[in-house]
Amino acid sequence: MARIRFISQSLLQVGNILGECPLWHPREQALYWLDIDAGLLQRFHPGLNELEVFDLGKKAGSFGFRADGGLVVATQTGFAFWSQEAGLSEDFARIYPRDGSLMMNDGRVDSQGRFWAGSKGPAGSASLFRLNVDGTYTRILDNLSISNGLDWSADEELCFFTDSGEQSIFQFAHRNGQLQSKSLFFSTLERRQTGTPDGLCLDSAGNIWSAIWDGCRVIQLSLQGEILQEIHLPVSRPTSLCFGGADLRDLYITSASVELSPEMLADQPQAGDLFHCRVETPGRPPHFFAG
Numbered sequence: 001m002a003r004i005r006f007i008s009q010s011l012l013q014v015g016n017i018l019g020e021c022p023l024w025h026p027r028e029q030a031l032y033w034l035d036i037d038a039g040l041l042q043r044f045h046p047g048l049n050e051l052e053v054f055d056l057g058k059k060a061g062s063f064g065f066r067a068d069g070g071l072v073v074a075t076q077t078g079f080a081f082w083s084q085e086a087g088l089s090e091d092f093a094r095i096y097p098r099d100g101s102l103m104m105n106d107g108r109v110d111s112q113g114r115f116w117a118g119s120k121g122p123a124g125s126a127s128l129f130r131l132n133v134d135g136t137y138t139r140i141l142d143n144l145s146i147s148n149g150l151d152w153s154a155d156e157e158l159c160f161f162t163d164s165g166e167q168s169i170f171q172f173a174h175r176n177g178q179l180q181s182k183s184l185f186f187s188t189l190e191r192r193q194t195g196t197p198d199g200l201c202l203d204s205a206g207n208i209w210s211a212i213w214d215g216c217r218v219i220q221l222s223l224q225g226e227i228l229q230e231i232h233l234p235v236s237r238p239t240s241l242c243f244g245g246a247d248l249r250d251l252y253i254t255s256a257s258v259e260l261s262p263e264m265l266a267d268q269p270q271a272g273d274l275f276h277c278r279v280e281t282p283g284r285p286p287h288f289f290a291g
Contacts, residue, residue, distance in 0.1 A: 002219075002227040008234055010273030011252075012044065012051060019254035019272055020199065021062040021106060024244030026285045031244055032071075033254050033274070034060055041071075041082070044274070046245070056088045062107035064115045067288040072131065074104035074117035079131050093137050095119070095129065102126065106148045106199060106240070111156060113290025114177065116140070118147020123165055130177060133291040140179055149200025149210065149240060153223075154284075160185060160200060160208050167196045169210060169221075186225050188212065199240020203281045204248070211238040211253065218253055235271045236264070243283020251279045 017037040024031055031044045041054040041063075059076040066072055070083035077098055078091035096102045102125060107117025118128040118141075128141040128150075141147070145165020152159050152174060159174040168187040172179035186208075188195050195215020202208055207228060208221040216236050220229040237256040244250045257265060257272035265271060 003229040005229065005231045005277070007231060007253075007275050007277050010234075010270045011276040012274040013270070014042065014051070014272065014274055015257065016040075016042075016254070016272040016274075018239065018256045018258045019274065020239050020256075022199075022240055022242040022244075022252045022254050022274075023063070023065065023286055024242055024248070024250075024252070024283075025065060029246065031242075031252055031274075032063070032065075033240075033252075034063070035272075036061060037258060046250075054082075054084070054087075056082070058088070059103065060088075061103060061105040061119075062117050064107065064109035064289045065286060067113065067290050072109075072115050072289040072291065074107050074115075076100070076103040078104065079115070079117075079135075079137065092135055093131065095137070105146065106150070106162075108150055109287040109289050110152060110177075111287050112177070113288065115289045115291075116150060118144065118150075120146040120148075120165075126165075128161070128179075131289075131291070133289070135291055138177075148198055151200055151202045151208070153202065153206060154204075160202070162197045162200050162210070164196050164198055164213065169197050169200065169208070186210070186221055188215065198238070199254070201242055201283065203243065203279075203283050205281045207281065209241055209251075211240050213237050213239060213256075218251075231277060233275055235268050235273070235275075236260070237271065238275070242286075243279075248282040248285065249279055251277050251283075253277075 016035040022033040079093040102121035115131040119126040126144040148162035167189040171185040173181040195212035198213040253275040
């Protein structure tokens with residue numbers, strides 16, 4: 001039987017419209033995350049209890065840390081760089097037009113220093129891309145709806161990938177930067193559970209963690225797809241999660257207030273806030289983009 005836990009109070013009252021893509025910087029001992037719809041990058045230093053907010057000037061779906069400093073960013077329209085000194089660059093790789101019909105979404109850097117990021121749009125129109133270290137990109141998957149959280153097993157033979165439009169997490173064989181042999185790993189629709197899988201990450205034991213949008217919870221899954229743990233939240237739209245802290249046992253969870261009715265917002269005053277709890281199994285440090 002799954003372990004059930006509850007978080008009643010947010011860590012930071014930030015009221016994001018669409019908080020997303022939390023990522024822990026091990027050198028800075030700081031948490032970064034986005035408010036996608038507000039075009040904001042946020043950085044929190046828990047040791048200093050200090051929050052910084054940077055205006056990106058446009059929407060961004062995800063980012064990764066660069067080995068040389070700063071960030072690689074999946075903007076609304078393509079790939080760009082960000083630094084605190086220079087801000088957000090123009091896209092060095094343009095993928096989509098500015099009309100907003102399609103935009104970049106969640107992403108993650110792999111062990112080879114490549115940045116994988118997908119997109120969202122009308123059903124069947126989205127894709128998953130791999131940004132190579134030389135600045136070129138490769139289209140990995142097509143015919144997606146909402147490309148979302150992804151991560152790899154420790155040996156990188158498996159990739160777990162979320163298509164939120166399908167309400168499912170899929171498992172792929174990962175070979176030489178390509179994904180093959182797609183199979184269904186977990187589906188809230190198939191299991192007749194509320195909500196939709198959104199952001200995803202793996203812990204050091206290989207368990208898969210997923211934030212369940214419109215499900216008021218995040219879940220921990222075994223490699224066999226068994227629900228090991230549920231962490232329930234006072235908000236309906238958790239979006240993503242990551243591990244942080246010196247021992248990588250701090251679980252940070254972002255959330256959204258977007259498209260909630262006034263009545264729902266009154267019932268969920270912490271919607272869009274940042275949540276936190278301690279966990280037993282530590283996470284894994286992020287990889288850095290090598291380009």
